[in-house]
Amino acid sequence: MSLPSKKIIEIQDNVYSHEFKMLNHVSELIFNNDKCIECDFCAKVCPKECIGSPEDMGIESDLKRYVDIDKCIFCGICSFTCSGFALNLRINGEPKLLLIENGSLPELKPKELKIKETGQKIQKLVEGTTKIESTEKKVKTVENFVKECVVGALSNKETEIIVDKDQCINCYKCQKAAEKNYPKINVDVTRARIPNEGEVSSVWKRITEALLGLPAAITDLQGPTKKKMTEQVLNLLGKQAK
Ligand code: SF4
Ligand code: SF4
Ligand code: SF4
Known part of the structure; x- marks a missing residue:
């Protein structure tokens, strides 16, 4: 058992692990800079406003997108909506999205595509x-x-x-x-x-509205929902750690 800690490690060329250790539980948000297609779906849905282009985040970096690990709650919503499959959330080494498991996020029905020049797999969510x-x-x-x-x-x-x-x-x-x-x-x-199947939870409703570009919904995501989601994720992490 160890005290909670956060750090960023380059695990291979251009692939970064944002790591959060809490009790006997390790969450990792992996970001592959080469796969990032700069679509900014992640920035639109992040409840903590802690991922975006270096310019939008007010920092200098060669990375296409930057995660402020101090603010990140490892909810994985950014990875759920990542068009380039550049983000992945792992819990204790396994790909896992607790917000899907508890029914807060639906099953998406994206269209699979390939980048014409490179053949990289991407997904069209909207x-x-x-x-x-x-x-x-x-x-x-x-x-x-x-x-x-x-x-x-x-x-x-x-x-x-x-x-x-x-x-x-x-x-x-x-x-x-x-x-x-x-x-x-x-x-x-x-x-x-956004084609999907499943229950319309309050979390998903706010994310949908944010992705569809409704300003009121984005403000809402940054208000009470953000606090609720933070509590929900930390609760889920606590349950997993037992
Ligand atoms: S995917 Fe569509 S919206 Fe995005 S940059 Fe290309 S043409 Fe523009
Ligand atoms: S894991 Fe959640 S809080 Fe962290 S960058 Fe992604 S959406 Fe934001
Ligand atoms: S959603 Fe994925 S591909 Fe799009 S900007 Fe964010 S990290 Fe890059």
């Missing part, structure tokens, strides 16, 4: 649309914009931008890039629903 309007006349600029989509859903014919709707995971990455660096390109990503 159904929605991505519309692009462009008045950009420089082919080089359009080509650079198309490269913002790391899953290969964008292509161009000269200055015409084409969205492969079957490949698009509706992640907002190209929309954010357009808003920041491409004034003549306008992107509108909308998310409609």
